[in-house]
Amino acid sequence: MGKGVWPFVMAGLGLALLAWGSTWGLAFAPREAYMGEVQRIMYVHVPTAWNAMLVLTFAFACALVSLLRGGWRWDARLEAAIEAGVVLSGLVCIQGSIWARPTWGVWWDWDPRLTTTAVLLFAFGGILALRQFVDDPVKRAVWSSVAVVIAYVDVPLVYFSVRWWNSLHQLQSTPETVSRAFHWPLRINAFGVLFLLIGLVELRARLAFLRREAESAPPPPVRVAEALGGVR
């Protein structure tokens, strides 16, 4: 197996684990005593939230390394991690909203956990947009790294918001707060999202690096026919 194939294998393994964990969660796990069937959303919502925070922590580490040591590979990893973090944060908001409707009676509430998560989504989405608008690759790398270091302050706020403030959202789900019957589908899906994420972040980083190479490549030679307005 070639060295370049491993991200595809990781992504495939992640999807297989997600299919297994979701089937278990939907068909075989018991219904929860108070939330009933709706609690099954936890098996996709919680792993998505964990991995969103994890990949944004990786983005923070990439930003620090990029600022302190430089190197285009770290900048490419930074771009990949931000994009994956934005996708997962958006998905967490959608899943949470679907869960909120039957349990809280509303699709959305400006509760501390939801508000800090929305801030996270817009902050990192803004950084991704910033990268599209800056043409100079050096400025793009430095500015987005600094912005990620600043925006990362919101990640611990998201995590601790349910402890620090009076929140509608329940406390974090951990093996200590979740009954044993619910552990396996939750863990399998957590590893499923993680493996999928590792594969996609690696591929997305390679893509960012290829684009960076194309930016620094010398312009292609001008063909005489094209220069004179002829047909290609």
Add this chain to the structure above:
Amino acid sequence: MNGASAGVIQGGWEFVVAAYVASAVILLGYAFSVFWRYRRARSRRDTAL
């Protein structure tokens, strides 16, 4: 009484299905988008070489 216990959410499968469908669409859609953009960038690079 209709047999439902107080404080217990009845039904709700439509929300469960919606959450799983949204997750599948977004995760698979993003995975496909990354694969597709990566393949396109590689073929462009190979063409340029």
